[in-house]
Amino acid sequence: MLSIDPLTKPPSIDLKLPGSKSITNRALVLAALAKGTSTLHRALFAEDTLAMIDCLRKLGVNIATDELNEEIVVTGCAGQLRSNGDPLWVRQSGTTARFIMPLAALAQTEVLINGDPQILKRPHGELFDVLKKMGVEIRFEGEENHLPARINGAALHVEKLHVNVEQSSQYLSALLLSAPCMPNDMALSLDGDAVSMPYLQMTLSMMNTFGASVEEVKKNQFHIRASGYKAKDYEIEPDASTASYFFATAALSKGRVKVEGLGKASIQGDIEFVDLLEQMGAEVTRNEQAIEVRGTDVLQGVHASMKNFSDTAPTLAVIAPSASTPSSVSGIGFIAYKESDRIAAVVTELQKLGIEAEDNGDGFTIQPGTVKPGIVHTYDDHRIAMAFTVLGLISNGVTLDDPECVAKTAPDFFEYVDQLRLEGDQELAILAIDGPAGSGKTSLAKRIANETGLEYLDTGAMYRSVAAKVIEEGIDPEDKELVIAIANRISIVFEGEEVFVEGDRLTDTIRSPQVNAVVSYVAANPGVRSILRRAQRSWARKRGGGVLEGRDIGTVVFPQARLKVYVTATPEERAKRRSLESGRPMEEILQEITGRDKIDSSRMDSPLSISNDALMVDSTGKTIDEVAEEILSSFHV
Numbered sequence: 001m002l003s004i005d006p007l008t009k010p011p012s013i014d015l016k017l018p019g020s021k022s023i024t025n026r027a028l029v030l031a032a033l034a035k036g037t038s039t040l041h042r043a044l045f046a047e048d049t050l051a052m053i054d055c056l057r058k059l060g061v062n063i064a065t066d067e068l069n070e071e072i073v074v075t076g077c078a079g080q081l082r083s084n085g086d087p088l089w090v091r092q093s094g095t096t097a098r099f100i101m102p103l104a105a106l107a108q109t110e111v112l113i114n115g116d117p118q119i120l121k122r123p124h125g126e127l128f129d130v131l132k133k134m135g136v137e138i139r140f141e142g143e144e145n146h147l148p149a150r151i152n153g154a155a156l157h158v159e160k161l162h163v164n165v166e167q168s169s170q171y172l173s174a175l176l177l178s179a180p181c182m183p184n185d186m187a188l189s190l191d192g193d194a195v196s197m198p199y200l201q202m203t204l205s206m207m208n209t210f211g212a213s214v215e216e217v218k219k220n221q222f223h224i225r226a227s228g229y230k231a232k233d234y235e236i237e238p239d240a241s242t243a244s245y246f247f248a249t250a251a252l253s254k255g256r257v258k259v260e261g262l263g264k265a266s267i268q269g270d271i272e273f274v275d276l277l278e279q280m281g282a283e284v285t286r287n288e289q290a291i292e293v294r295g296t297d298v299l300q301g302v303h304a305s306m307k308n309f310s311d312t313a314p315t316l317a318v319i320a321p322s323a324s325t326p327s328s329v330s331g332i333g334f335i336a337y338k339e340s341d342r343i344a345a346v347v348t349e350l351q352k353l354g355i356e357a358e359d360n361g362d363g364f365t366i367q368p369g370t371v372k373p374g375i376v377h378t379y380d381d382h383r384i385a386m387a388f389t390v391l392g393l394i395s396n397g398v399t400l401d402d403p404e405c406v407a408k409t410a411p412d413f414f415e416y417v418d419q420l421r422l423e424g425d426q427e428l429a430i431l432a433i434d435g436p437a438g439s440g441k442t443s444l445a446k447r448i449a450n451e452t453g454l455e456y457l458d459t460g461a462m463y464r465s466v467a468a469k470v471i472e473e474g475i476d477p478e479d480k481e482l483v484i485a486i487a488n489r490i491s492i493v494f495e496g497e498e499v500f501v502e503g504d505r506l507t508d509t510i511r512s513p514q515v516n517a518v519v520s521y522v523a524a525n526p527g528v529r530s531i532l533r534r535a536q537r538s539w540a541r542k543r544g545g546g547v548l549e550g551r552d553i554g555t556v557v558f559p560q561a562r563l564k565v566y567v568t569a570t571p572e573e574r575a576k577r578r579s580l581e582s583g584r585p586m587e588e589i590l591q592e593i594t595g596r597d598k599i600d601s602s603r604m605d606s607p608l609s610i611s612n613d614a615l616m617v618d619s620t621g622k623t624i625d626e627v628a629e630e631i632l633s634s635f636h637v
């Protein structure tokens, strides 16, 4: 569950968004098939692209990733894919499922392709039919024309091919991407009127960049030479579909959002979404390097076909209620077969929030109206979750039942959303107290909260609560996914000094040596941090500020805090204080806290560090009163 805090001020921000999913997955395929080593810059690290990386590795491609620098280095196989025998797992990723099928055939041995339940429901009949015509043997493990399927391209040969592209153009992109590495040249004819045409253009343009020769002999007929690909240093554009949520927020809140690196010459069709915003009344500025949207006083409804940029249809749906006139979208019947039935999903959820909305089969119609508080079901569909987040930013009381599905294409989505709140968050009365284990932060925070009338939040107790549950449920603290699921599920409630987790009093348990031993491992998990950080920010927003203590409050949670304090003391003094409190031997505690400090300071995600504008306080030899006074002389509510 995630209740979305509404914006308190219109955003004004230049955003650096992560790389495009569609471009990253195409670039991965092209680089894998190419001759030589390619480096992909600003690559997206999300479930869909990790799925692709994993599948390509199982087909013998060497891929090195550097998530921190958003870089992927791919040693191309020059078209010679070789299965290591492991089944390919495409998770929930449509592009991976489709792009990998002809690639699996290129491996010329039996390869099993499987994935998460959601992808097993999505049909791939057209692509399987074309592959069969190319001599590929396909055996379905379950339902006909669905994954899981065993693909064997031992008898692979190239024919004149016809592809029907009325439901999805991903089939065609899949065939095109693999075509230059086929045994012979390929001649492809398209039947029907292609949906999502810009994605085809993207495929063709990227194939060209990686040195392929594709000729459009005449309209809807392509000739692709079997000349292979050449490695490239390739810069991936920021994701235009993800950008739509931020542009929409600007238009709705009369704010300003610029997405850097997404220029008017972008190869992503979804930039057309800003044309609709412009029609509705927003001001749009486009240049080579960026697109900027500014909201105005005018927001009128639109009637448009979104056939070419349907991924942004849910984004339009959440803007429509705020327009002065009704809006309708057509040409997108095929999005009923995406991660969810997206037309039905947006219509149902808007209706739940008191908005008049209608499913027209081919699209939807939405009336202007006022959004009521309510819980939105996300259908495990990242685009539904992200679109309704936008609605939550401009209305009161919107809650998402499962926000984590954004990880499919934008794992840090809510961090970017928090950047939209920076203007409003600057007004909060925040005192950030950070420091190593046992430096006296909690006692200080309590004391200062008392003096100032603010409330205090012990963020360490939140990490400890997750750790306590991990122990209680016998989970391996290093099992990232299971630990994240716990952080996501549990409710942590503070009542004075008491801590309740899922209703159970865990005040003493969370301070136990067992929890001390695992908490730093749990806290090094970026997924856990992101969930708890969100809760901490929300806690402060609801109160207009507060005293927050932990490890990353001044550096990451509230870098714009009114005052940042870094409290420390010698390890011996800290151990002595803890030993007096708990009655445990000092030596044992010294080992424990220095061990924790080491992990906390060296983890990748928000390590314990001193913000350069923090007030440094060494509490060695000082009383709490003395330190509190020092801080209070610099902090005013």
Ligand code: CDP
Pocket (backbone or CB within 6 Å): 436, 437, 438, 439, 442, 459, 460, 461, 463, 464, 519, 520, 521, 523, 524, 549, 550, 551, 552, 553, 596, 597, 600
């Ligand atoms: O009370 P003590 O200083 O021993 O630790 P705490 O504040 O209760 O925090 C326990 C652990 O949670 C730390 O060792 C960190 O691993 C983690 N933590 C964190 O990573 N970030 C925070 N903001 C607070 C705590």
